[in-house]
Amino acid sequence: MRYWEDLAVGETHRYGRYELTEKEHADFVSRFAVPAVVGADADAVPGYWLCCIAMRLLVDHALTDMASLGSPGVDRIDWPTAARIGDVLTLSTELLSARVLESRPEMGLIKQTMTLENQRGDAVARMWTNALVARRETAS
Template identity: 35%
Template sequence: MEYFEELTVGHTESFGRYEVTEDEIVSFAEQYDPQPFHTDADAARESMFGGLVASGWHTAAMTMRLLVDEYIASSRALGAAGVDELRWRNPVEPGDVLTVETEIVETEPWDESRGLVHVAIETTNDDGAPVQTMTALVLWERKEA
């Protein structure tokens, strides 16, 4: 596990495989984003999407799951200070398989024990189309002084 001082701007990693199900899309949306194109397949066919699609917030949650399982849990990341430039680029549909690519785009000292790492994150579907992009501002453990 790398400390803040050992991280390299430009470093990339790709990981994850998350298959999205219709039941999951509907369940998430019924609880958190109950718009018809997320909850009702018939209504969704009449929407601009032409079918059921995941909420953007659901896409963000699935991305976070992949990040925790494959990246954060085995790192010295301490938590996030925020997210910049969150964009939903393409809809996520039932059956899509999501993967994530990260790139360290900037690092800066935060305080004596932490650094701030700007991580560009792109989530793509199994066709390689981007479905979400964002930049996470991650607090990272520094080496002891």
């Protein structure tokens, strides 16, 4: 189990492999009533689906072994390049800052970037996120 004390500002990680399939795209668009895109960007996938994929990769590869206490939110999301059906995505993270909360010393707040990249290394989604992590010294 990784606690707040185990994290180092500047550390980076790469996680997973997720292929964007036409079937999943159609299911997502249908299920969540995403408006159809016509023309040159018809094979572009919705940005919020990319956020879901990034979270899935983070949960599967990082949070299962983290003393996570949830997230107070996301500061910003960018979609610098369109993701397309057939792309294979990988998630990378970089820890930007970490501090103990004065009002809740049993936990720390971390800020990180999460970048979803396609097989060519192009960023298709980037999120600046916040997370609460339990401190080992105060864990019961």
